[in-house]
Amino acid sequence: MKCKHYTIPVFIPELACPFQCVFCNQEKITGRHLIPTDAEIVKTVESHLASFKEKNRRVEIGFFGGSFTGIPPAAGAFSAIGAAVS
Numbered sequence: 001m002k003c004k005h006y007t008i009p010v011f012i013p014e015l016a017c018p019f020q021c022v023f024c025n026q027e028k029i030t031g032r033h034l035i036p037t038d039a040e041i042v043k044t045v046e047s048h049l050a051s052f053k054e055k056n057r058r059v060e061i062g063f064f065g066g067s068f069t070g071i072p073p074a075a076g077a078f079s080a081i082g083a084a085v086s
């Protein structure tokens with residue numbers, strides 16, 4: 001059976017990154033310059049999950065516009081994602 005792949009985008013504008021590379025400038029690309037709240041991340045993930053029709057699917061969350069590995073483990077994004085996917 002064919003498996004559909006999805007990546008749910010979460011934009012973290014320049015979070016944990018001191019630079020603003022032109023190809024990654026989230027304010028210019030998405031019009032967004034604020035870091036999403038936990039509730040916004042949960043809403044984004046739940047909204048995308050609800051829109052997927054295929055039962056046989058692989059879903060990932062992609063962080064764009066910042067340095068995911070530079071975010072402290074205790075930051076809200078991690079707990080929000082855990083709550084959204086559980």
Ligand code: SF4
Binds near residue numbers: 014018019065
């Ligand atoms: S996350 Fe990477 S690509 Fe984006 S602004 Fe920072 S250094 Fe540039």
